Amino acid sequence: MSLEFYDRRAVLRLSAVTLATLITAGCLNGQSSSSQTATMPDSHTFEPQTVTIEPGETVTWTNESNIEHTVTAYEDEIPDEAAYFASGGFESERAARSRVKEGLIAPGENYDHTFDHPGTYGYFCIPHEVSGMVGTVRVE
Numbered sequence: 001m002s003l004e005f006y007d008r009r010a011v012l013r014l015s016a017v018t019l020a021t022l023i024t025a026g027c028l029n030g031q032s033s034s035s036q037t038a039t040m041p042d043s044h045t046f047e048p049q050t051v052t053i054e055p056g057e058t059v060t061w062t063n064e065s066n067i068e069h070t071v072t073a074y075e076d077e078i079p080d081e082a083a084y085f086a087s088g089g090f091e092s093e094r095a096a097r098s099r100v101k102e103g104l105i106a107p108g109e110n111y112d113h114t115f116d117h118p119g120t121y122g123y124f125c126i127p128h129e130v131s132g133m134v135g136t137v138r139v140e
């Protein structure tokens with residue numbers, strides 16, 4: 001039990017460092033920033049849950065937890081004209097779901113995607129979808 005406790009503390013500390021870095025970067029870049037970062041700070045969340053960007057900007061997801069996650073788009077929750085996206089480079093939600101291991105983002109690793117078309121994009125983590133690990137990217 002105590003091991004789990006210390007794991008959790010370690011995860012929280014890493015997340016705090018990441019957030020501080022992001023805030024600093026945001027101040028330096030101001031409105032001209034061309035990318036946003038989301039993190040996976042613990043077992044079952046994307047942080048922030050909704051990221052708002054402009055067309056052409058890139059979102060980078062950083063796995064700051066100590067377990068593997070995926071970033072997998074819901075095929076029916078992205079704009080019609082938008083390309084499908086998922087960690088592992090899959091071209092469909094079905095492919096991503098059937099080859100989960102290839103899409104896993106290891107602790108400390110990143111996944112990024114550039115959003116060209118305005119609209120709302122829903123995505124999730126395959127292993128933790130049942131726990132509500134979902135997020136939204138708004139491009140406007």
Ligand SMILES: [Cu+2]
Nearest residue numbers: 069125128133
């Ligand atoms: Cu996950």
